[in-house]
Each structure stands twice: as structure tokens, then as C-alpha cells.
Amino acid sequence: MGSNKELLLAHASMEHVSLSHSVNIMLTPQFYTLIKEPLPVKYLYQAKKIAPSLFEGLLEEGRSYEYLVFKEENSWAFIAYDVDKITEFLGTKGIKPEQVSKLFFAQQSLTSFSDPVLLGKKEALVVLDDTVVVVPQAALGEETNPLTFNDSFTPKTGVTLQGAYGSLLSMKQASALAVAFTFFAGMFFVEGWRYGNNSKAADEEMQVLLEEYPSLQSKMQRENISAKYKTIDAAERKKREVVKSLSMMIFKGVTLTSFTLNEKGFKVQFSCSDAKVAKRLNELAKKEKLNASKIAGGNDIQIEGTL
């Protein structure tokens, strides 16, 4: 079933209704034009394409028509309907467009019309030659047993009332907004793409360096080389700093007696001419944050430390 909603049969002589909920509407042939053609087409989309040409000259000019196409047993059924006309009619009967969930056409429920369905007091819906038509009730036989129209007549598929009802935006406004948004989207995409490319340009300097030093192309190799030389650099700088600091401590009255430096540490001994010089040397060592000690029984100062 197309929907679980209540199905109303809309016909020209229907009474005014008051609805508080949305409903499905089934239209009688009074609101559509039907053509049945045994066309040699296989798919629905092919049949839909030729629908407008089938109705050429049959429909009222200057009106806008929509088309519904479906397959019947041996032929294709083409229905042309005027949405504006239907909307207008429903409006006069108290049915607002937004209250219409789906529109169905009586022809879609051909098999359900096994007996006539009465339309008001004068007309009835009957099936003649596999087509649902409106006939005067006077034409029905006396022993006719009319059917009660109910939700069981609801076909599987229906159509929606198209238009701007219930919409905050008209099609024109929506199109304008969509164009503007799409334009900005395009701009943002292009900008983003260009930023992405700029990033590639920044890599070029790195590429030049890699080409210049092919032996450093591997990151792991670079890290190994870096670790190796950074260790050597740090240790050797430390050794040289120590020697420079110690050489600054040689002034008048101070003589270098011995000096030993290896990979682990250093040890130096200075001979001072008197206690005053020894004291000054000691202060200098402290200033350089070196561990100085006076050798007992003289004015010699020994400084040692680790690297």
C-alpha cells in the first residue's frame, strides 16, 4: 500500500470537508486525461519520455500538465493531470495542499472497482473496457450493488502535489540560493586546491637538498648520522671549552705543572707563586664552576672534573 493514511475520493460533486490531518486523495477521471497505448517499450523511463507527445492536441493549451505512467496488463497507461487545477479544486472543498499526502488516480486501482462506486447522488465510477470512467447513476442496472469506497482502494504508488505550498522558499529563490552557494563552494574548492599546491612548492627546497646530498636521502640514515655527529660535536666542544677555561686561569704567578684530559674527564695542577695567587686561582676556578682543591704543604692547586 502507498500509505496508511485515510484515502478520500475527490470528485466534482463531493462535499466540503474539514480536515485536521493529512490524507491521501484519489482522483476520478474528472481530473485527469487517460491514454492507453500498447507501446513496444520495455522500461518506465522510456514510456515517461514519450508521454507529453502522446497528449499533443488533447489537452487544454496554456496549462501546465504533469504525467503519470504505469504498466497495465497489455499496455501502458498514461495519465496527464493539471496540478494547479487539482489544487484549486481541493481548496474549494476545504482541503489545503499541505494536507494532501499523496495523490492517486482511480485508474491505478482498476481491479478494486469490481462494482460501481457512487459519486454523490447522480454519478458513479465504473470500469468499462478496463478503464475507470464516470457514468450517470441512471445508467447503472437496478440490481447493481455499489461498493463502499475505503482505504483498500489505495494503490501502491502515488504522486505528490508539486509547488511552493508549505515551502519557505519559492523555486526561484531556492535556485538563486543554490547558485550562490555552489559558486562559493567552487571558490572555496579552488582556493583549498591552490593551498594544497603551495604546500608542495614548500617541499621543493627539501628536494633540492636531497638531490645535492643523495647519501642523506633515507630518513633513518639522516637520523643515525645526526645522532653520531651530534654526540661527537657535544663531547668535543666540551673538551675544548674546558681547555679554554683552564688556559684563562694562567696568569702571572701561576704555572701549569700537569694536565691530563681523556674521554671521561680532566685533571690539572697549577703551581702558584704564593698563597695570594693560589687564593685568586681558587676563586677563578669557583667562578668557572670547577672543582678546585689546594694541595697540602704548598701553594699548588688541583682542579678536576668529568666531561
Place this chain on the structure above:
Amino acid sequence: MNLKRYQNELVALLAFLLMLGAFLYKNGQISSQAEDAATTKQAVSDFKEIVALKKIWADKKTSKKVEKLKELIPASKVTWSKKSKKVTAVYEGLTSKELNKLVTKILNLAVEIRQLDIQKTGSSYHVEFKCKW
């Protein structure tokens, strides 16, 4: 809810979402570009540092430069032993001037100092120096 009923809004909404997506894409590109630039800058800086360190500590001319430690002092005072990239040098009877010259030279050479011993004997100096590169 009947979506077809709100198709106008849906069209505008979809276009808006497309714009939003494009905007986020652009912003993502900007921040990733900034990140990439910082990473690349750091990588280039690290690379240059490695090249500089290699130039100092793996200089092919170091071998020649080390030879000058031998020529700096009169040959009679030097005992020189060089094996591959290792040197052991013993200097005897150096004056303080010669010692200064030698130590300054050693400090300015890009070699790994394995040992540097200086002993004062009377008025002269005895130096033992071991290095590799």
C-alpha cells in the same frame, strides 16, 4: 514528512552543505599547509645541521690538517705514529711558546681528542696526544 514538499529548501540546503564542505576543505588545506610548512622548515633546518656537522667531523681534509701537528714542532722533538685515522704523538722538551702553539692548533682541529697529557719537566713540557677522526 513528505520530502518532496520541501524540495526547494532541500535544494538550497544541499547547496549550502556543499559550500560548507568546500569551506571546511579549504580551511583544512590551510591548516595542513601551515603544518606541512613548519614540518618542512624543521626538516630543512635539521638537514642543514647534519650537512654542517658532517662537513666538520667527516672532513676529508682532516688527515692533511692533522699532519701539520707534526710539522709545527721541530722534528727532533716529535715522535709521530699514524695508523689509518688515528694519531699518537709524543712531544718532548717543548717551550711554553711551542706548547701554546700546539694546544691552540689541536683545539682548532676537528678531531676527537682521546688523550692530551701535559707534564712540566724543569722549564720544558712533555706532551702526549692521541686523537682520531
